[in-house]
Amino acid sequence: MKKSLERYFGTKAxxxxxxxxxxxxxxQQGFTNFxxxxxxxxxxxxxxxxxxxxxxxxxxxxxxNLCLFGGLSGVGIFTAQFFGKGDxxxxxxxxxxxxxxxxxxxxxxxxxxxxxxxxxxxxxxxDTGDGGSLEATLAYGRQYMSVMLLGLPAFMMVQVYSSTLRxxxxxxxxxxxxxxxxxxxxxxNYLLIYGKLGFxxxxxxxxxxxxxxxxxxxxxxxxxxxHRHKFVVGVYRSMKVPKQLAKRIIRTGFxxxxxxxxxxxxxxxxxxxxSTRGLNAVAAYNISNTLTTLxxxxxxxxxxxxxxxxxxxxxxxxxxxxVETNRKIIFFDVLLASGIALVLASFSSVFPLAFNTNEQAxxxxxxxxxxxxxxxxxxxxxxxxxxxxxxxxxxxxxxxxDGGFIWVVSVPIAFLLSRFTSASVVVIFACxxxxxxxxxxxxxxxxxxxxxxxxxxxx
Numbered sequence: 461m462k463k464s465l466e467r468y469f470g471t472k473a474x475x476x477x478x479x480x481x482x483x484x485x486x487x488q489q490g491f492t493n494f495x496x497x498x499x500x501x502x503x504x505x506x507x508x509x510x511x512x513x514x515x516x517x518x519x520x521x522x523x524x525n526l527c528l529f530g531g532l533s534g535v536g537i538f539t540a541q542f543f544g545k546g547d548x549x550x551x552x553x554x555x556x557x558x559x560x561x562x563x564x565x566x567x568x569x570x571x572x573x574x575x576x577x578x579x580x581x582x583x584x585x586x587d588t589g590d591g592g593s594l595e596a597t598l599a600y601g602r603q604y605m606s607v608m609l610l611g612l613p614a615f616m617m618v619q620v621y622s623s624t625l626r627x628x629x630x631x632x633x634x635x636x637x638x639x640x641x642x643x644x645x646x647x648x649n650y651l652l653i654y655g656k657l658g659f660x661x662x663x664x665x666x667x668x669x670x671x672x673x674x675x676x677x678x679x680x681x682x683x684x685x686x687h688r689h690k691f692v693v694g695v696y697r698s699m700k701v702p703k704q705l706a707k708r709i710i711r712t713g714f715x716x717x718x719x720x721x722x723x724x725x726x727x728x729x730x731x732x733x734x735s736t737r738g739l740n741a742v743a744a745y746n747i748s749n750t751l752t753t754l755x756x757x758x759x760x761x762x763x764x765x766x767x768x769x770x771x772x773x774x775x776x777x778x779x780x781x782x783v784e785t786n787r788k789i790i791f792f793d794v795l796l797a798s799g800i801a802l803v804l805a806s807f808s809s810v811f812p813l814a815f816n817t818n819e820q821a822x823x824x825x826x827x828x829x830x831x832x833x834x835x836x837x838x839x840x841x842x843x844x845x846x847x848x849x850x851x852x853x854x855x856x857x858x859x860x861x862d863g864g865f866i867w868v869v870s871v872p873i874a875f876l877l878s879r880f881t882s883a884s885v886v887v888i889f890a891c892x893x894x895x896x897x898x899x900x901x902x903x904x905x906x907x908x909x910x911x912x913x914x915x916x917x918x919x
Contacts, residue, residue, distance in 0.1 A: 468788060470788045475792070484632055485634075485635070489638070493754045497750050500515070503667050504743075504817065506653070506663055508818070509596040509597045511815065512746065513597045516585075519584070522728065524565070526720040527565055528562060528566070530721060531562070531713065533716050533767075534717055535561065537712060540627040554709070555620070555695050558620045558623070581598055606668075607672060621679075626764070633685050637678045648666075716850065718863065722866070731745065733875055733878040734885045734889065736879075743815070743821040745885065752829065752832040758797065758800050759843055762789065762840070766790070766844050767848075774852055782913065783910065783913065789844065790845075790848070794844075797837045809826050811829065841903065842899045842903055844903075845861070845899075845900070845906065848912055849912045851912060852912035854911060861899070869895045869896075870895055873891050873895050874891075
């Protein structure tokens with residue numbers, strides 16, 4: 461029995477090493493999500509239409525965010541393994557590839573969202589007679605989108621630099637820059653949304669301006685620190701990437717980019733399905749998602765830690781240690797998520813009261829939060845499974861496991877229930893979560909088979 465437990469529990473030194481990687485990521489993302497929560501509350505205090513317009517635009521921009529994340533993550537697999545191997549030139553080449561990919565995706569996103577912003581927002585607006593002005597929601601959404609697009613280049617540079625630093629073991633500076641950014645966002649949200657201390661009262665436009673300002677502050681901090689500390693010395697002397705490495709990155713990374721694109725688009729479709737139940741459903745889902753996103757940062761950071769720690773072990777060929785480490789991190793992750801779920805559930809009745817919306821929306825939000833808390837341990841396991849498969853460069857399998865699954869299982873469940881039944885948004889959401897249990901089973905089988913166990917930078 462003791463030996464069996466030792467398979468799942470690490471030593472004090474093990475957890476110290478794990479938390480040294482995970483806690484800075486948790487702090488940065490948690491602080492960011494906390495201020496995002498305050499941002500949503502501030503806008504939500506203005507009115508339901510304003511809150512819903514901002515929530516819809518953020519869901520649309522979320523697709524770009526995850527496309528960028530997926531593209532950079534594909535390159536990041538190589539960065540982590542190059543770092544484990546001690547190959548500095550490999551790290552520089554991976555960084556250059558990230559820059560070129562980031563600029564391309566960002567230019568494409570700005571062009572597409574500038575042209576199609578209104579048709580995209582309209583897809584989330586449905587008149588069910590539950591109150592609220594669809595025209596006002598559309599107008600607020602357009603205002604918010606027009607400003608938010610100005611912040612995408614800065615967001616891209618933050619992701620390129622911060623992801624590289626994390627993959628090379630430097631997690632503190634991304635955390636500090638993130639904290640500085642969210643403080644700027646918080647202060648100027650207060651000043652510009654409500655018009656305090658002589659600033660103009662700009663509502664949702666003020667919220668967008670504050671967010672854009674915070675992103676440029678974050679980009680400036682992380683970029684200046686990186687070059688002052690010569691972390692990627694000589695990276696801009698040339699933008700050339702060896703052809704063979706570029707081919708390997710594309711071959712390995714493209715499925716991951718495609719995966720994040722399809723997964724984020726799938727999440728947007730799920731949200732659109734929930735929105736068919738009216739503006740109250742949109743408001744309730746935004747309230748619920750605001751809180752659950754804050755709590756989800758724990759298992760998301762643990763998943764990132766799997767990719768970083770296990771990726772390094774694979775890079776230097778320590779396969780048995782990678783298997784053992786992965787098993788212990790996942791077990792700890794699920795235990796942690798179970799405890800966090802209880803805390804999340806305790807906020808289900810209190811948190812919706814912070815928003816200036818009607819009682820029906822608050823009740824629906826409470827039920828959505830309770831449902832999310834029930835499934836949080838399963839979410840932790842499937843997230844850790846995703847990063848495990850990704851750490852060994854099994855991006856095609858990762859694509860089928862993640863992006864493929866949401867379109868084959870999750871989206872059909874939500875689409876059929878929203879179009880052909882009278883099921884409430886809570887029932888639809890719960891059924892989608894139940895479908896994800898199949899994903900947990902699939903993840904367990906794939907990890908058990910050890911197909912992820914390989915080094916991709918040996919030559």
